[in-house]
Amino acid sequence: MNFCSHCGSPDLHLVVPTGDNRPRQVCSACATIHYQNPKIVTGCLPVWEDKVLLCRRAIAPAYGLWNVPSGYLENGESVESGARREVWEEAAARVELDYLITLYNLEKINQIYLQFVGALVDGQYGVGEESLECALFTEDDIPWSEMAFTSSVFTLRRYFANRRSGRKLLHRACYPEE
Amino acid sequence: MNFCSHCGSPDLHLVVPTGDNRPRQVCSACATIHYQNPKIVTGCLPVWEDKVLLCRRAIAPAYGLWNVPSGYLENGESVESGARREVWEEAAARVELDYLITLYNLEKINQIYLQFVGALVDGQYGVGEESLECALFTEDDIPWSEMAFTSSVFTLRRYFANRRSGRKLLHRACYPEE
Numbered sequence: 001m002n003f004c005s006h007c008g009s010p011d012l013h014l015v016v017p018t019g020d021n022r023p024r025q026v027c028s029a030c031a032t033i034h035y036q037n038p039k040i041v042t043g044c045l046p047v048w049e050d051k052v053l054l055c056r057r058a059i060a061p062a063y064g065l066w067n068v069p070s071g072y073l074e075n076g077e078s079v080e081s082g083a084r085r086e087v088w089e090e091a092a093a094r095v096e097l098d099y100l101i102t103l104y105n106l107e108k109i110n111q112i113y114l115q116f117v118g119a120l121v122d123g124q125y126g127v128g129e130e131s132l133e134c135a136l137f138t139e140d141d142i143p144w145s146e147m148a149f150t151s152s153v154f155t156l157r158r159y160f161a162n163r164r165s166g167r168k169l170l171h172r173a174c175y176p177e178e
Numbered sequence: 179m180n181f182c183s184h185c186g187s188p189d190l191h192l193v194v195p196t197g198d199n200r201p202r203q204v205c206s207a208c209a210t211i212h213y214q215n216p217k218i219v220t221g222c223l224p225v226w227e228d229k230v231l232l233c234r235r236a237i238a239p240a241y242g243l244w245n246v247p248s249g250y251l252e253n254g255e256s257v258e259s260g261a262r263r264e265v266w267e268e269a270a271a272r273v274e275l276d277y278l279i280t281l282y283n284l285e286k287i288n289q290i291y292l293q294f295v296g297a298l299v300d301g302q303y304g305v306g307e308e309s310l311e312c313a314l315f316t317e318d319d320i321p322w323s324e325m326a327f328t329s330s331v332f333t334l335r336r337y338f339a340n341r342r343s344g345r346k347l348l349h350r351a352c353y354p355e356e
Binding site for chain 2: 002010034035036039072080100107108174
C-alpha cells in the first residue's frame with residue numbers, strides 16, 4: 001500500500017490509532033484507517049467409494065503438484081458454497097458436503113484453511129481450468145511426495161484416520177506449531 | 179475504493195480479469211487487481227461451572243447489548259489465539275479453549291464467525307476496555323432480548339443443547355439461510 005485508497009494521498013503512516021492496540025496504515029490526509037486481515041481458504045476433499053479426488057495444479061504457486069480442491073473465499077459466499085465452487089472450478093465435479101474436517105492456521109502468510117469432507121456426486125469429475133489433471137486415489141496411491149501444500153497433507157492424513165476410527169472429527173493445527 | 183493503493187491513480191474499473199470469473203476493482207494505470215475477501219470474526223464462550231460469561235458492549239454497533247466475546251481476526255494470528263485475545267480484551271479473562279462450536283456465515287456483510295467454547299480459568303474475569311460490564315449467566319438468566327448479534331444467540335443455544343446431550347458438536351449456519 002503506497003497510496004490511500006480513499007483520498008489518493010501518499011501520506012500513509014504506520015501508527016496505533018486511538019483506542020486500538022496495534023499499528024495500522026493510517027492516512028494523514030483523510031484519517032482513514034486501512035485494516036488488513038487474514039483470508040479464508042475454503043475447500044473440500046471429495047470422496048468416492050474408497051478413493052479421494054485430488055487435482056494437479058495448473059497455476060502458480062506449486063504448479064504441477066497435487067492438492068485438495070481449495071481457494072480463497074469470495075465476498076458474498078458462505079464457506080460451504082465456496083468449497084463447492086472450488087471443487088467445481090478445479091475438478092468440474094459436484095460434492096455434497098459431509099463435515100468440516102480441518103481448521104489449519106498459516107499465520108505467517110495470513111491464511112486460514114477451512115476444509116470439508118464431501119461425497120463426490122455420482123463419482124463424476126472432469127478437469128477444471130486451474131488443473132492439469134484430476135484423479136481418484138486410494139490411501140496407498142496418494143502421491144505424498146508431490147503434494148502442493150502442508151494443509152492438504154494434514155487434511156488427507158486426518159481424513160484417513162477419521163475413516164479408520166469411524167468418526168467425523170474436526171482437526172485443528174497451526175503451521176508452524178504455536 | 180476511489181484510488182489505486184499501489185500507484186495512486188483514480189482510474190479504477192470493475193472488470194473481470196483474464197482467467198478470473200468475477201468482477202474486481204482493476205487499476206487501468208498499473209494493472210493491479212484489488213481483491214476483497216470476507217473477514218473472520220473469532221470468539222469464545224467462556225464457561226464456569228453452570229454459567230457462561232457475556233460482555234455488554236461499550237462500542238458501536240449494538241452498544242449496550244450483550245455478546246459472546248468476539249472480534250476480527252488479525253494478521254499474524256491463529257483463529258485460536260485471536261479468540262483468546264478477544265476474551266482478554268473484552269472481559270479481562272483467560273480461557274482454555276475446549277472446542278470449536280460455531281461456523282456462522284454472514285454472507286451479506288462478508289463476515290465468517292468462528293466461535294469456541296472454553297473454560298474460564300479460575301472463574302476470574304474483569305471488564306475489558308470494549309465492555310460496559312461482564313457477567314456470568316445461567317441458561318435461565320441469559321438476557322435473550324438484549325443480545326447484540328444473531329451469531330451469539332446461535333452459539334448460546336447450541337452450547338446449551340450440546341451440554342444437555344453431552345456432545346461437543348460443531349454447528350454450522352448461514353444467515354440468512356441459504
